[in-house]
Amino acid sequence: MTDLENAYRDCRRINAQHGKTFFLATRLLPAGARPATHALYGFARIADEVVDNPEPGSDPDIGLAELEQRLDKLFAGNPQNDPVLVALADTIRRYGLDRELFDAFLRSMRMDLTVAEYETFDDLAEYTYGSASVIGLLMLPILGTVVPQREAAPSAAALGEAFQLTNFLRDIGEDLDRGRLYLPVAELAAFGVDRDLLVWCRAHGRRDPRIRRAMAALVAHARAIYRRAESGISLLRKESRPCVRTALVLYRGILDEIVRRDYDVLARRVAVGRGRRLITAAAYAAGAGLGLRS
Template sequence: MSVDRELDAAAITDPALRLAYQRCRALNAEHGRTYYLATRLLPRERRPAIHALYGFARWADDVVDEVHDGRTPAERAAQLSTVEEKLAAGLAEGRSDDPVVAAVVDTARRYDIAPSLFEDFMTSMRMDLTVSSYATYADLARYVHGSAAVIGLQVLPVLGTSVPRAEAEPAAAALGVAFQLTNFLRDVGEDLDRGRVYLPTEELASFDVDRELLLWARRTGRTDPRIKRALAFQVERTRSVYRDAAPGIPMLSPASRPCVATAYRLYGRILDLVERADYDVLSRRVTVSNGRRLAIALPALARAVLA
């Protein structure tokens, strides 16, 4: 099986740990189609670590995002505290009985990933329990640092660099932010359903847009020129973050560049689709088609083989 070859290549031999990594791989395959496709372009020995990092992030994210499953806010907070305690104990002890935590702890040890990056991530996850909007982009940036920038920094040592790691870190963080801002644009409607708005309210107000107008558009399936202008502004700012991230791709180890370049293009494509949909992201969710995914991924696969 492909998963066995990946684990063998990564020298992961402990049976329990192999099952832990398999669990994270399944989470990635099920929930992160774009990331999972891009991960297939990595050398086999690097894939399990990426699956572990994604699997843990997805697990924590689901705790705070599944708001319609009958749990109270207090129950979600308690569950997130349990996740946080398991992670802290695992990082301190170098092991865990929880499969997702076991895999991410092993990955952190193998690649010398700083515990502070996980702490910052959990801080942002906790913000999702109580914060439903952000007044300014600076306010949002504090959330995005922990929810996205640190993911880029966690992944960077797994990908490897052709320059000193510190030199590549700003671009890696920027790419994580670019992906997150893209998600915010794609998921405006779904986030509204959870009671959240991740577009800075002061920026929306400058286009005469508020939460009530967004909710009206979500409820009626209709759009409004003011919303279009506000979203166009957000798209252009997100593209500028992608431009900040682009110089980091050549800084990666050659074997990792096709993977990240593919994720960069696939996620950037979502912005094109938002524009093509005339910014109607409140009544539907734009996605990159499987055909387009393959059209982008197949040339990258050839480059990965050559690398």
Template sequence: MRRRVSRQSEAELDAAGITDPGLRAAYAESRELNSSHGRTYFLATRLLSPDRRPAIHALYGFARLADEIVDDLGDGRSAAARGAALEDLGIDLVSAFSGGPSTSPVVRAVADTVRRYGIDQRLFSPFLTSMRMDTHVTDYPTSADLDRYVYGSAAVIGLQVLPVLGSPDPEAAAPRAATLGVAFQLTNFLRDIGEDLDRDRVYLPADELAAFGVDRELLQHCRRTRRTDPRLRRALAHLVARTRATYRRAEPGIALLAPESRDCVRCAFVLYGGILDEIVAADYDVLHHRARVPKARRLAVAAPALAHAVWTRKIGKSDR
């Protein structure tokens, strides 16, 4: 059944010049995935000019599609079956890149986005490699091991998004965009420790945890007893500080983006960084509940950013 396209989505698709009815429905499905699962990202995307939003929804939708293959443990599929599903997704994507048919509307939308913005198709291979790791890798002995996973799961996402956001100096902006993707991912790891443990995964470097006397057994004990051990608090404080440093390395890249995209990325930067504030405020009690930025704070950040984004777009049009 074809997805009903909302009025807001219709306006964005019109602005982007996407006219094919089937393609419009495919983008609408990607938008729904972003709206349902990526609340902070979706809010930030609203700060972009309408013509750029469908592409961001498509990129997020594809990443979410792969996530669901590896993370939906309720469907009863084995690790081998999940790996096979990811292989099929990769084959489907390659077919769509070459103009062939696709079995997934989300894949069709992301392939169209890649063509429209000249995104390097090779960036999707390391992403799918990292997703396949999730079907069989449960621990990361060192930060270097985790870095290899994070490159594919997060750094390349920043590089995929960069052509959509635009930059007068893409070569200088690229490493900062990749670093910001990593900062967002590291924040997710800290926020989702408990949920990841339930999936038998630990996305924190074992050697860094061990320096504070923390191992998987202690993590599981804290999850089970709903108590946070002082050793774990110290380890998490260290990892939060390291993640904040990653944000600091990424921040100069915002000024390297097209002016009309900066408010969007700044909003995501502030709100996602705010998750770290919530983790600290909760005294690192992240194994029992998910740290979230309160809605009031999200709106307080987004509202002035939206006003500035609209002003920036008007100024940009008057200068043409």
């Protein structure tokens, strides 16, 4: 096995370990598209770890600056010794991925070090674009389209945004523990909810009808974004559609679980059960005449 093959295998392992829902969906991709998808996930995971789980005594800001410098070298054609970056360099070369999208991603990661909350959805837009929408845009050349990529770009960006907002709703308790609140303050305030109320309810295991109403409104907002994203699946290359539809259905299923738990998102992390994930993926695989690939 070559060094490049080993590098892609490491990315696959990272995806399988840390992104179970997304990894399951990638098993519906053609074999040629899966390694690049894992490489993008691996890179995003590196940045997440720098910000959220830095090594003891390390400075996340310096860590991100070093990652940016390594990207500079990568785009300049200089070899890298990190397996994820080796795989990423090959992916960038194969698909001609845009450096500006990676820069936008790192800007959003840096925002996590300085911005604790956002007032409105407009204020949040730069963060969600860089942290999520650009991932959808980076995936477009890998997935392939049946129209010019610029026509499929809005739906791809919307899917990333929908996934991210779903994460914000699912992970609100963990984010509060880190001192962050991604759900827009003004949207929460419309229902009488603020950070102090959220923190108090999480700390005391209590529920509040104001929080329930706010979460219901935000779930509805996320569903509307999923509808925009779903309209773009038909613009993808046919063999890529089962993967993207599976990812969309499974991530949107997290919203279903939030509703099923009566919007109780503070007590524990909401997730779609493994059985439901497998059944959904198998159904879309069967519909496309595929099997779940390893």
